Amino acid sequence: MSNEISKFQDPGLPAHQHRKSDTDPKAEKRAEQQVAILFLISAGGTVLSIASYIFIKPGKFVFLPIMGDVDAHQLFLGLGMAIALLFIGFGAVQWARRLMPDEEVVAERHEFRSEEVDRKDFVNTVKERAGVAGLGRRTLIKRSLGLALGLSALTPLVLLRDLGPLPKKQLNKNSWEAGTRLVTDPGDRPLRPEDLEVGSVAQVLPALKNGEERTLENIGTDAVLLIRLRPEDFQLNPERLSWTHDGIIAFSKICSHMGCAVALYEQQTKHLLCPCHQSTFDVTRAAKVIFGPAARPLPQLAITLDEQGYLVAKQGFTEPIGPSFWERSS
Amino acid sequence: MKKSEKIAGNVANYVDERTGAAKWLKKNLTKVFPDHWSFMLGEVALYSFIILLLTGTFLTFWFDPSMREVVYNGGYQPLSNVKMSAAYASSLHISFDVRGGLLMRQIHHWAALIFMAAMIAHLMRVFFTGAFRKPREANWLIGVGLVTLGIVEGFLGYSLPDDLLSGTGLRIAEAILQAIPVAGSYLAFFAFGGAFPGHVFIPRIYTVHILLLPGIFLALITVHLMLVWYQKHTQYPGPGRTEKNVVGYPLMPVYMAKAGGFFFIVFGVTAFLGAVASINPIWLYGPYTPGQISAGSQPDFYMGWLDGLVRMSPPLETHAFGHTISWNILIPGLIVPGILFTGMALYPFIESWMTGDKREHHLLDRPRNNPNRTALGAMSIAFMLVILINGGNDLIATHFYLTINQIMWFTRIGVFVVPPIVFIITKRLCLALQRKDREIVLHGRETGRLVMLPHGEFIEVHEELSAEKKYTLTQHEQPRALEVPDTDGRGVRNPQGIKGKLRARMSQAHVEQVSAPSESEAKALESGHH
Amino acid sequence: MKFGIAKLSSYRRHRFAAPALLLVALLGVGSTFSVASALTASKAETQSAMSTQVSEGKQIFERGCSSCHGLNAEGSKIAPALIGVGAASVDFQVGTGRMPMADMSQQAMRKPPVYNAEQSAALAAYVASLAPGPASVNEAAITWQRDGNTAQGGELFRTNCAMCHNFAGQGGALSQGKYAPTLMGVEAKYIYEAMITGPQSMPIFNDKTISPAEKLSIIKWLKAAQSEPSLGGASLGRTGPVTEGLLAWVLGLGILIGIAVWLASKAR
Known part of the structure; x- marks a missing residue:
């Protein structure tokens, strides 16, 4: 216990040490000039900035090491601004450091807790005022007020209802249906099987019907990746195999995890990789997930040929496209 | 009296007669602020917020927050005649057809990154020095709120230009909304006004980004600063500094000049970055369409950890009774961040419960003198860094000749293994530093000077520390573990049971310290020497 | 006819049949070859x-x-x-x-x-x-300077190439240590050949899915991206927000902390 008592004693604030500029008038003068020079450099920065705004045309490039060709207009405008601002700051700080009093000041703190008397008085006041209002007694009023306040918060919530339509079955929908032609994205050209050799891919969308326009919402559910492998590479069940055509297989390009476009096709390993979260899908096994956070394979689109020999959807997708949602059944 | 003085006097008189401000100002113009570089981190955040308001206002003069489709015909040739949203087109317009527009866009974005970085650094400073303790818990909560809102604000901000990268981010945000059980698809449809991407989302987040959130920021920052002002700033321990005083420089003129000057310096540094370093080159990303994507699609750093967490999540999904729950989205996207931020917000209360310490604290802890807290902080940072690394695993893979699969597995395991190791090492390090302190207080500082004694023995001269230094190194408290008895005085089992035991254990761990040397010990040693 | 075949087939087992057939075959090949070479003497x-x-x-x-x-x-x-x-x-x-x-x-x-x-x-x-x-492909045949459309090339690039090679053709990671290389500085003919042959991990882009003219557009866009000056200052590798975040911490906050240390230091 005796050890506790004899802690090292607080020697108190160290004595103030004078700066050169406090004692030497020459040093003080120098410091003053130094601050003034800093402010003048700032003024020069502003001039540079305005001059480059007026006189340097955007699109004029200067070569700088490391940075390469840089737009002189933007560079000097910004550098001028940076100089103007920085040196106001440097000047002000230097002024404070060199010339303003640097003796540390002590201010007392006071406990935040109020005096016992005041606390008691406060409690009494609250009690007394509440008594005047009858807050303690009038439970009917209190409860009905609580109800009213609680309910009134509902109106704004209800008003938010028209933010958007109800989802209904919208998340299950996309534009693919039996007979829809697969056309290139971009270019909208229909494709025949012989247009794709083994090892090739094509980004495709459903062909537009007359008068239809393609929206981003459509692309968000309709984008499909067409891949051709050797038919013997597939390890599919008979049903899924029947969804392919002569080694050509089609998957939704919208990731089953979070909806990014999965289109990194590695031709040798026949894997598809999503650049957002690196889920990896095995094309030969109906886009089975072999790595990463995705829990479901990419939906496969059944394809076949129409009378003219173009690739078409045999049927629409049999499951919703894109990330999972509560109402999704599988 | 000079003319200027007379005018100033008149103005002051006018104001004071109507507000009585003189009394308040008289007192507060000499308000004392302690000076330390680490106290400037919060100021960096505050000033970058002001810079964000200024540059952001400039950007609104041209930005058109509309998803209406337009055909681009502006100054950037490689996108001529490309169909895009008006939001993207106007962002290109600001970048290439408004003089100084690109500079302002870049300053805005750099200031946003520095805003977030400074807030996080400030939060770490407050944590490691124990500045969040009573009476400053409320300000800690506001701070955690500001960081959280900052993440949202930043995300909305870089989503506005509607380029390919930001659209990808929105797609992921929509997927997280959609994954919420029961209400998910409703929330997503309400937010986006229908199916993704829709036509309303950018105008909506524009309002939130430039009006709602900045308003909340202003209000929270005001309260935050008022509390700092009212409660007075904390200070580092040292000679003459006690729990009852605050030592520093008066507001007028020193602190005003330094703080005011620092605002210009922060603005200057962001302007410098905006001038020399390209940020978010939206013209290269191209307009958003859901069918396109770029390799290495990452969010800004303050969201990067979240992305890393999502990447490392196992592929878990439950399908039952015709419904789907995506654990692979919910756990990393909502549950873990929720736990992290709740834990962070509640930490001051947890610590005070653990230690039973209900006193006011105005003197900061040196991080080493609270090994448990410091280790906990280091552990949290380690956790964040591990998942942040996974958020950039594709870039790390290509730059350091690794594979994304290796990094993914390293971080999947590391996220469980690394933080505890960091905890143990940090705690040991703190205790070692304490021992070092003890050593130099008792035996002085090694000078490296060798002296040969008359009888031929060599000794190294140890220089005794100054009284100030000795005090600084030994002033900290040596708390005892909280005693939570199993039974009360009459032998009845403590009703708190497990909770009490847990509390006792936590308290025990929290007080682990090397005992600070006392003057009597030093005296005893000295007499031993002679 | 029936008889003829039967008759002919009966000779098949004659012991001179094989050498005779060989002779006939050789003569036939030889004569057609000589005829052909005579026809296409040049x-x-x-x-x-x-x-x-x-x-x-x-x-x-x-x-x-x-x-x-x-x-x-x-x-x-x-x-x-x-x-x-x-x-x-x-x-x-x-x-x-x-x-x-x-x-x-x-x-x-x-x-x-x-x-x-x-x-x-x-x-x-x-x-x-x-x-x-x-x-x-002959380098001279890849006439991207003359033909092709930069903006269209950009759109094609973003749809077909950016997912692996990054939005600015800087390259990116694939699974298991594979990667899409940078396209900066790659000769036009090799870009073209890569598209039609699908080297290593890269798939093939047939002329029907991306027409030869469109391939030239892609090359044109890539060359434009390559020669594009640093419009906003140092490009930071054009790899997205990771380098930006690193710079904000190291350079941005780093400089500011350095200045704060100076600001809080006592002048002498």
């Missing part, structure tokens, strides 16, 4: 030059490639068959130095070519002689 020289090129190529192949790709380019466990890959593929792989591979790493890297243009052409001719495939 082509004969090039043909023989071609065949020497092919045999030259075969020699190089046997020395430098067959240990992995098999003596007849039939492929092995460690290397794919080259029958039918065409001259374009050889031109790309050998011309960019990817083949022969230096080691058995995940992916062949671009490096200084081992074979000169002549040897490379001989190899290409040999591989092309095995089975038809895409012919190699």
Whole structure:
């Protein structure tokens, strides 16, 4: 216990040490000039900035090491601004450091807790005022007020209802249906099987019907990746195999995890990789997930040929496209 | 009296007669602020917020927050005649057809990154020095709120230009909304006004980004600063500094000049970055369409950890009774961040419960003198860094000749293994530093000077520390573990049971310290020497 | 007729039948060959030059490639068959130095070519002689400076290429250590050949899915991106927000903390 008592004693604030500029008038003068020079450099920065705004045309490039060709207009405008601002700051700080009093000041703190008397008085006041209002007694009023306040918060919530339509079955929908032609994205050209050799891919969308326009919402559910492998590479069940055509297989390009476009096709390993979260899908096994956070394979689109020999959807997708949602059944 | 003085006097008189401000100002113009570089981190955040308001206002003069489709015909040739949203087109317009527009866009974005970085650094400073303790818990909560809102604000901000990268981010945000059980698809449809991407989302987040959130920021920052002002700033321990005083420089003129000057310096540094370093080159990303994507699609750093967490999540999904729950989205996207931020917000209360310490604290802890807290902080940072690394695993893979699969597995395991190791090492390090302190207080500082004694023995001269230094190194408290008895005085089992035991254990761990040397010990040693 | 066939078939087992047939066959081939060569007398020289090129190529192949790709380019466990890959593929792989591979790493890297243009052409001719495939491309034929549309190329690039090669053609990571290389500084003809042959992990982009004109547009856009000056200052590698975040912490907050230390220090 005796050890506790004899802690090292607080020697108190160290004595103030004078700066050169406090004692030497020459040093003080120098410091003053130094601050003034800093402010003048700032003024020069502003001039540079305005001059480059007026006189340097955007699109004029200067070569700088490391940075390469840089737009002189933007560079000097910004550098001028940076100089103007920085040196106001440097000047002000230097002024404070060199010339303003640097003796540390002590201010007392006071406990935040109020005096016992005041606390008691406060409690009494609250009690007394509440008594005047009858807050303690009038439970009917209190409860009905609580109800009213609680309910009134509902109106704004209800008003938010028209933010958007109800989802209904919208998340299950996309534009693919039996007979829809697969056309290139971009270019909208229909494709025949012989247009794709083994090892090739094509980004495709459903062909537009007359008068239809393609929206981003459509692309968000309709984008499909067409891949051709050797038919013997597939390890599919008979049903899924029947969804392919002569080694050509089609998957939704919208990731089953979070909806990014999965289109990194590695031709040798026949894997598809999503650049957002690196889920990896095995094309030969109906886009089975072999790595990463995705829990479901990419939906496969059944394809076949129409009378003219173009690739078409045999049927629409049999499951919703894109990330999972509560109402999704599988 | 000079003319200027007379005018100033008149103005002051006018104001004071109507507000009585003189009394308040008289007192507060000499308000004392302690000076330390680490106290400037919060100021960096505050000033970058002001810079964000200024540059952001400039950007609104041209930005058109509309998803209406337009055909681009502006100054950037490689996108001529490309169909895009008006939001993207106007962002290109600001970048290439408004003089100084690109500079302002870049300053805005750099200031946003520095805003977030400074807030996080400030939060770490407050944590490691124990500045969040009573009476400053409320300000800690506001701070955690500001960081959280900052993440949202930043995300909305870089989503506005509607380029390919930001659209990808929105797609992921929509997927997280959609994954919420029961209400998910409703929330997503309400937010986006229908199916993704829709036509309303950018105008909506524009309002939130430039009006709602900045308003909340202003209000929270005001309260935050008022509390700092009212409660007075904390200070580092040292000679003459006690729990009852605050030592520093008066507001007028020193602190005003330094703080005011620092605002210009922060603005200057962001302007410098905006001038020399390209940020978010939206013209290269191209307009958003859901069918396109770029390799290495990452969010800004303050969201990067979240992305890393999502990447490392196992592929878990439950399908039952015709419904789907995506654990692979919910756990990393909502549950873990929720736990992290709740834990962070509640930490001051947890610590005070653990230690039973209900006193006011105005003197900061040196991080080493609270090994448990410091280790906990280091552990949290380690956790964040591990998942942040996974958020950039594709870039790390290509730059350091690794594979994304290796990094993914390293971080999947590391996220469980690394933080505890960091905890143990940090705690040991703190205790070692304490021992070092003890050593130099008792035996002085090694000078490296060798002296040969008359009888031929060599000794190294140890220089005794100054009284100030000795005090600084030994002033900290040596708390005892909280005693939570199993039974009360009459032998009845403590009703708190497990909770009490847990509390006792936590308290025990929290007080682990090397005992600070006392003057009597030093005296005893000295007499031993002679 | 029936009789004739029966009669003819009865001679099949005659002991002179096999040599006679052989004689007839040889004569037939010889005469058609001589007729053909007589008809295309002007082509004969090039043909023989071609065949020497092919045999030259075969020699190089046997020395430098067959240990992995098999003596007849039939492929092995460690290397794919080259029958039918065409001259374009050889031109790309050998011309960019990817083949022969230096080691058995995940992916062949671009490096200084081992074979000169002549040897490379001989190899290409040999591989092309095995089975038809895409012919190699002449740099002069890739007229992206004259044809092609930059903006359209950008759109095609973002749809078909950016997912692996990054939004600005800087390259990116694939799974298991594979990667899409940077496209900056790659000769137009090699970009073109890569699209039509699908080297290594890269899939093939057929002329029907991306037409030759569209391929030129892609190259045009890539060249525009490559020569685009740093519009907003240092480009930071054009890899997205990761480097930006790093710079904000290290340079941005770093400088500011440095200044804060100076600001809070006591002047002497």
